[in-house]
Amino acid sequence: xxxxxxxxxxxxxxxxxxxxxxxxxxxxxxxxxxxxxxxxxxxxxxxxxxxxxxxxxxxxxxxxxxxxxxxxxxxxxxxxxxxxxxxxxxxxxxxxxxxxxxxxxxxxxxxxxxxxxxxxxxxxxxxxxxxxxxxxxxxxxxxxxxxxxxxxxxxxxxxxxxxxxxxxxxxxxxxxxxxxxxxxxxxxxxxxxxxxxxxxxxxxxxxxxxxxxxxxxxxxxxxxxxxxxxxxxxxxxxxxxxxxxxxxxxxxxxxxxxxxxxxxxxxxxxxxxxxxxxxxxxxxxxxxxxxxxxxxxxxxxxxxxxxxxxxxxxxxxxxxxxxxxxxxxxxxxxxxxxxxxxxxxxxxxxxxxxxxxxxxxxxxxxxxxxxxxxxxxxxxxxxxxxxxxxxxxxxxxxxxxxxxxxxxxxxxxxxxxxxxxxxxxxxxxxxxxxxxxxxxxxxxxxxxxxxxxxxxxxxxxxxxxxxxxxxxxxxxxx
Amino acid sequence: xxxxxxxxxxxxxxxxxxxxxxxxxxxxxxxxxxxxxxxxxxxxxxxxxxxxxxxxxxxxxxxxxxxxxxxxxxxxxxxxxxxxxxxxxxxxxxxxxxxxxxxxxxxxxxxxxxxxxxxxxxxxxxxxxxxxxxxxxxxxxxxxxxxxxxxxxxxxxxxxxxxxxxxxxxxxxxxxxxxxxxxxxxxxx
Numbered sequence: 001x002x003x004x005x006x007x008x009x010x011x012x013x014x015x016x017x018x019x020x021x022x023x024x025x026x027x028x029x030x031x032x033x034x035x036x037x038x039x040x041x042x043x044x045x046x047x048x049x050x051x052x053x054x055x056x057x058x059x060x061x062x063x064x065x066x067x068x069x070x071x072x073x074x075x076x077x078x079x080x081x082x083x084x085x086x087x088x089x090x091x092x093x094x095x096x097x098x099x100x101x102x103x104x105x106x107x108x109x110x111x112x113x114x115x116x117x118x119x120x121x122x123x124x125x126x127x128x129x130x131x132x133x134x135x136x137x138x139x140x141x142x143x144x145x146x147x148x149x150x151x152x153x154x155x156x157x158x159x160x161x162x163x164x165x166x167x168x169x170x171x172x173x174x175x176x177x178x179x180x181x182x183x184x185x186x187x188x189x190x191x192x193x194x195x196x197x198x199x200x201x202x203x204x205x206x207x208x209x210x211x212x213x214x215x216x217x218x219x220x221x222x223x224x225x226x227x228x229x230x231x232x233x234x235x236x237x238x239x240x241x242x243x244x245x246x247x248x249x250x251x252x253x254x255x256x257x258x259x260x261x262x263x264x265x266x267x268x269x270x271x272x273x274x275x276x277x278x279x280x281x282x283x284x285x286x287x288x289x290x291x292x293x294x295x296x297x298x299x300x301x302x303x304x305x306x307x308x309x310x311x312x313x314x315x316x317x318x319x320x321x322x323x324x325x326x327x328x329x330x331x332x333x334x335x336x337x338x339x340x341x342x343x344x345x346x347x348x349x350x351x352x353x354x355x356x357x358x359x360x361x362x363x364x365x366x367x368x369x370x371x372x373x374x375x376x377x378x379x380x381x382x383x384x385x386x387x388x389x390x391x392x393x394x395x396x397x398x399x400x401x402x403x404x405x406x407x408x409x410x411x412x413x414x415x416x417x418x419x420x421x422x423x424x425x426x427x428x429x430x431x432x433x434x435x436x437x438x439x440x441x442x443x444x445x446x447x448x449x450x451x452x453x454x455x456x457x458x459x460x461x462x463x464x465x466x467x468x469x470x471x472x473x474x475x476x477x478x
Numbered sequence: 479x480x481x482x483x484x485x486x487x488x489x490x491x492x493x494x495x496x497x498x499x500x501x502x503x504x505x506x507x508x509x510x511x512x513x514x515x516x517x518x519x520x521x522x523x524x525x526x527x528x529x530x531x532x533x534x535x536x537x538x539x540x541x542x543x544x545x546x547x548x549x550x551x552x553x554x555x556x557x558x559x560x561x562x563x564x565x566x567x568x569x570x571x572x573x574x575x576x577x578x579x580x581x582x583x584x585x586x587x588x589x590x591x592x593x594x595x596x597x598x599x600x601x602x603x604x605x606x607x608x609x610x611x612x613x614x615x616x617x618x619x620x621x622x623x624x625x626x627x628x629x630x631x632x633x634x635x636x637x638x639x640x641x642x643x644x645x646x647x648x649x650x651x652x653x654x655x656x657x658x659x660x661x662x663x664x665x666x667x
Contacts, residue, residue, distance in 0.1 A: 055629075055631070056629060059622070059628070059629040059630065059631055060631060060632065063631040063632060064632070064634060066550075066635055069550065069551075069631055069633075070551070070554070070555070070631060071550045071551025071552060071554055071555075072550070072551060074551060074554050075551060075554075133549035133550065133551075134549075135548060135549060135551065136548075136590060137548040137553065137590030137591075137592065138590050138591075139595060163487075166487055167487065172485055173484050173485055174483075174484055174485070174487070174490070179483070179490065179494075182487070182490060182491065182494065183494050186491060186494055186495055186498070187494070187498055190498065190499075190502065194502075194506065198506075199590075202510075203585075203586060203587060203588055203589040203591070204516065204517075204582065204585035204586045204587065204588045204589075204591055205515075205516045205582040205585055205586075205591070206509075206510045206516045206517065207588070207589065207590065207591045208585075208591040208593050209505075209506060209509065209510075210506055211590075211591065213502075213505065213506050221498075250480060250481070254480055254493075254497065257493075257494050257497040257498060258497040258498075258500070258501065259501070260501075261498055261501035261502045261505065262501040262504070262505050264505060264506075265505065265509075267595060268559075268593065270561035270562045270563055270566075271559045271561050271562075271580070271593060272559055272579070272580040272581050272582045272584070272585065272593075273582060274509060274512075274513045274515075274516075274582070277505070277509050277513075280505070281505070284501070343563055347557055347594075347595065347596055347597040348597070351595065351596060352596070418565055418569070418597075419563070419565045420565070421564075421565050421568035421569055425569065425599075425600045426625050426626075426627050426628060427627075429598075429599075429627060429628065429629060430627040
């Protein structure tokens with residue numbers, strides 16, 4: 001399949017030569033509602049993130065109220081950020097991107113609005129149950145069973161809506177973002193069922209293996225493909241540059257489809273699980289470099305000769321820094337799985353540094369870029385403030401780097417100390433205090449980024465009332 | 479071959495699911511069928527094969543204690559696995575005796591499993607019998623009193639509830655005990 005050919009009829013992507021259709025067919029009500037609620041959760045859960053970071057520095061802070069202890073707030077932070085903010089924002093962007101790549105309107109806005117409403121009920125239910133300690137005891141799968149069922153229902157509603165939109169599409173060829181959107185819907189369904197339902201029928205190591213298949217693939221087969229769908233759409237779109245290679249995007253997609261699911265057990269390297277399974281999982285973890293480098297090479301090559309555009313384009317700044325973080329986090333991942341490296345970094349503070357680079361540095365950056373691009377267009381106005389958007393970028397970037405880098409250094413140091421049994425454990429805790437102070441300070445910077453981002457988006461939305469700009473508004477600005 | 483997937487959504491769905499299910503099934507359904515130790519409880523009566531002992535299911539009080547451990551999220555900071563690392567066997571060890579590494583057959587009844595992914599506090603896979611009830615009482619009231627520099631928060635609502643406290647300690651005293659690894663059986667109560 002030649003590149004040119006696929007572009008001819010692959011919707012409006014990236015710099016379209018395809019038939020122009022009217023933007024006005026899109027209502028985008030679902031996308032708006034999902035986006036607004038996700039940003040509200042980003043802000044609220046950001047406060048919780050600060051609280052738990054503060055607990056490392058001030059251990060008795062808010063400590064006598066059971067609902068406000070670390071053990072209850074941490075799952076709220078993780079679930080709130082993953083499902084309340086990131087996945088909801090990703091879903092908003094899918095409701096925006098998919099109809100445009102298909103050249104038709106969303107199959108049902110009504111179903112979409114119902115999905116958004118149900119999603120909000122789930123997140124509020126999660127807040128109550130996690131604070132009450134109704135925790136199932138599985139990482140990323142803490143929510144009690146009724147909420148798990150609601151998530152499945154919401155996901156089926158989301159998936160059906162998008163698949164029916166795709167079935168109605170006007171453009172025959174499906175652009176790479178559509179593959180990733182479909183892959184996300186399909187794989188997530190099975191990954192989620194494994195982590196939240198199959199685990200009910202297993203115990204011990206067997207259950208842990210299922211749990212970690214889910215945990216790992218929640219990142220690898222939910223946030224990665226949906227994040228790449230966003231990146232593949234918005235990088236060419238915001239830079240007005242065609243994607244470098246269709247073939248390379250195929251290699252990236254199909255190798256991801258095959259390789260990722262094998263790697264769950266690398267969470268138990270050196271642990272009580274069969275050695276041969278550890279070896280298999282290490283081999284496949286290293287193979288993850290294939291889909292990652294294919295995608296990253298494609299993005300960088302797309303930007304060749306276009307890097308100057310980053311200066312004035314906030315969305316593109318977020319997107320390309322996200323790509324760099326994606327490259328780094330997915331280099332760390334395979335390296336962590338090697339037994340020798342794992343013996344140092346596993347279970348240390350390095351790991352939250354790594355995890356935050358994936359979920360905040362890469363995938364949240366993609367989502368934020370998408371939000372900055374989408375909001376002025378769906379509300380038919382201009383972004384409230386480009387300067388504030390720039391501020392949000394630098395706050396996220398500096399705060400994020402402060403967080404990642406100090407935790408890597410601290411975690412590596414901690415791992416080496418642990419491997420010397422002559423050092424009492426408590427000394428390895430005390431040694432990390434400066435690291436945790438820096439982490440809290442970085443957290444404040446990142447929270448500043450959230451505030452700047454959320455305020456900018458909400459001010460754009462509020463300001464759009466009454467002053468509708470006609471035609472294609474911010475198109476020139478972006 | 480996969481170029482057909484650019485145009486045909488049904489073909490795309492089939493290909494994406496087949497590729498996913500190869501790895502999915504081989505890494506989740508197959509391993510417990512191949513490795514019996516995942517499902518067969520630990521039992522050994524021959525000292526020549528390592529520590530002796532037998533894994534028993536928890537009693538009602540111990541299960542209550544375990545539920546408290548889950549509710550309070552203890553497992554976010556404490557792992558329960560002595561890994562195949564020399565340092566782990568030393569750190570889980572006690573009074574000069576190294577602890578045996580954790581094996582799958584010691585966790586057969588665990589539900590939910592509590593292996594953990596982060597070690598902010600020490601690993602608890604062999605903590606059973608190391609500290610007596612009095613120590614735990616003082617520790618839950620304020621960990622930093624016993625371990626200066628500790629960042630574990632106090633848990634007064636557990637320490638002040640005799641039933642909850644007794645259940646939690648009863649559970650903790652079972653940890654790692656299916657393997658009878660202490661030479662003189664010098665476990666605390």
